[in-house]
Amino acid sequence: METGMKTIGYYIFFFFWYALSLLPLRLLYVFSDLLYYPLYYVARYRRRVVRKNLTNSFPDKPLDDIIHIEKEFYSYFCDYLMETIKLLSMSEKQMRKRMVFEGIDEMNAYLAQGRSCCLYMGHYCNWEWVTSFPLHIEKGVIAGQIYHKLENKTFNSLFEDLRSRFHAVNITMNETLRKIIEFRRDGKTIVIGFIADQVPLWHNIHYWTDFLNQDTPVLTGAERIARQVGFTSFFLDMTRVKRGYYVGKFVKLAEDPKALPEYQLTEEYFRELEKVINRTPQYWLWTHNRWKRTREEYNARFSEDAARDN
Numbered sequence: 160m161e162t163g164m165k166t167i168g169y170y171i172f173f174f175f176w177y178a179l180s181l182l183p184l185r186l187l188y189v190f191s192d193l194l195y196y197p198l199y200y201v202a203r204y205r206r207r208v209v210r211k212n213l214t215n216s217f218p219d220k221p222l223d224d225i226i227h228i229e230k231e232f233y234s235y236f237c238d239y240l241m242e243t244i245k246l247l248s249m250s251e252k253q254m255r256k257r258m259v260f261e262g263i264d265e266m267n268a269y270l271a272q273g274r275s276c277c278l279y280m281g282h283y284c285n286w287e288w289v290t291s292f293p294l295h296i297e298k299g300v301i302a303g304q305i306y307h308k309l310e311n312k313t314f315n316s317l318f319e320d321l322r323s324r325f326h327a328v329n330i331t332m333n334e335t336l337r338k339i340i341e342f343r344r345d346g347k348t349i350v351i352g353f354i355a356d357q358v359p360l361w362h363n364i365h366y367w368t369d370f371l372n373q374d375t376p377v378l379t380g381a382e383r384i385a386r387q388v389g390f391t392s393f394f395l396d397m398t399r400v401k402r403g404y405y406v407g408k409f410v411k412l413a414e415d416p417k418a419l420p421e422y423q424l425t426e427e428y429f430r431e432l433e434k435v436i437n438r439t440p441q442y443w444l445w446t447h448n449r450w451k452r453t454r455e456e457y458n459a460r461f462s463e464d465a466a467r468d469n
Contacts, residue, residue, distance in 0.1 A: 168313050169313050169316055169317065172313055172317065173317060173320075176244060176247055176317065177247050177248060179244055180244050180245050180246070180247040180248040180249075181248050182245075184241070184242070184245050184403055187241035187242075187244065187245055188238065188241060188402065188403070190241060191234075191237040191238045191240070191241045192234075192237070194237045194240070195233055195234050195237045198233060198236075198237060199230065199233045204233075204446070205446040206229075208445075208446060208447075208448050209229055209232065209233075209445045209446055210225070210229060212445050212447075212449060212450070213225045213228055213229055213440070213445060215371075215372065215373055215450065216371035216372055216373065216436075216440075217371075217372070217440070218372055228440050228441050229445075231441035232440075232441040232442075232443075232445050234441075235399075235441050235442055236444075236446070238402065238403075239285055239287075242285050242287070242288065242403065243285070243287045243321070246287055246288065246290075246321055246324065247321055247324070249324075251291075251294060251325070254288070254291045254294070254325065255291070255294065256404075257288070257403055257404050257405065258285075258288045258289070258291050258405050258407070259404075259405070259406045259407070260292065260295050260406075260407045260408075260409065261406055261407070261408045261409070262408050262409035262410070263295050263296070263409050265409060265411060266278075266296070266350070266391075266393055266409055267296060267297050269391050270296060270297040270300050270348055270350070271297055273348050274348070274390075274391060275343075275348050275349045275350065275351075275388070275390050275391075276349075276350045276351075276390050276391045276392065276393060277350070277351050277352075277353060277381065277384070277385045277390040277391070277392040277393070277416075278292075278350055278351070278352040278353070278392075278393050278394075278395055278409075279353055279355055279381060279392065279393065279394045279395070279412065279428045279431075279432075280352060280353065280354050280355075280394075280395045280397075281354060281355075281356040281397075281432045281435070281436075281443065282354060282356055282357075282443060282444035282447065283397050283432070283435055283436065283442055283443050283444070284397035284398070284399050284405050284442045285399075285405060286354060286397075287321070287322070288405060289352070289395065289397075289407060290304065290321075290322045290323070290324065290325055290327045291325040292325075292327065292350075292352070292407075293325050293326040293327050294325050294326075296350060297348070299347075299348070300347075300348045300349065300350060301328055301342055301347050301348070301349045301350070302326065302327045302328065302349075302350050302352070303327070303328045303329075303330045303338065303339075303342075303349055303350070303351045303352065304322060304327050304328070304329060304330065304351075304352040305330050305331075305332050305335055305351065305352065305353050305354070305381075306318075306322070306329055306330070306331065306332070306354075307331070307332060307357075308331055327352075330351075332380070335351070335380070335384060336384060336387070339351065339384065339388055343388070351384070351390065353380075353381040355377070355378050355380075355381045355425075355428060356377075356378075356429075356432060356449070357378060357447070357449075358376065358447070358448070358449055358450075358451060358452060359376055359377065359378045359452075361452065361457065361460060363378065363380070364376040364452065364457055365379050366379050366422050366425060367454060368425070368426060368429055370429050370432075370433060371433060371436065373450055374453075374454055375429075375449070375450060376452050376454075376457065377425060377429060379422065379425050381425075381428075382416065382422065382424045382425045382428075385413075385416040385424060386416045386417050386419075386421075386424070389415060389416065389417050390416065391411070391413065391414050391415070391416075392411070392412040392413045392416055392424060393409045393410060393411050393412060394409075394410045394411075394412050394427075394428060394431040394432070395407045395408070395409060395410075396408040396409075396410050396431065396435055397435065397442070398439075399439070399442055410431060412424060412427045412428060412431070413427065
């Protein structure tokens, strides 16, 4: 009974989302403009987190500049929501026009040789539209994207469908290595996409770096996998050309990650991401509480654990 109700709930929600997605994008942008004011001024959605993140990331900027970036971020965030709604019904022709990839020939050359690749990304510009990437790679290559399951099962199912519209394969984080081994055993060439700028769980913290002027714990799982399987690694440098149009440029980070010192690939990724954010900061996901884990708390937690073990 419970499963049946969840299925009904999914289809009801899917119907309304799909119906809304059929509206022209220019009309959805009108909704975006209207949504901005209650989101920013009334609900004040995560305003405290955003202001803190921006202030700490750009300590040399005056408050007026911080507020300007903050408002531009919320305006773009509303656009991102509308563009994500539109994704549910966008045609391949529309997507190819609005999401363009540059420098992909180099990756395709590796894929044509049967050499699999990793693609590092950030929560920057519209990362949901990057799921159209499989339209541009060698035929027969599997394009996998790593994701965290959402707690709400209806939303999780909907986003799985949304992100696989253009033939990308959804892979949960804890299944990543197993799936890669399965694909390789079947003789498949693959591209695995990682959005690696989230905050790690306490037990997954293995490395810290200076990112946006802050001591930052970072995820290193993507590097460990790339080194273990020897995947050539790229970074996707995203640019918003104008409203509803993006360019993703492929930047090679490492041809052979195994040849790099440990954590250098992770450093290369964060340096590239930092350059992109500094260039146009309003397009990064500032609502994420990225720096909620500090080194002091980490040291205190694990020194206590070590003391108990002894």
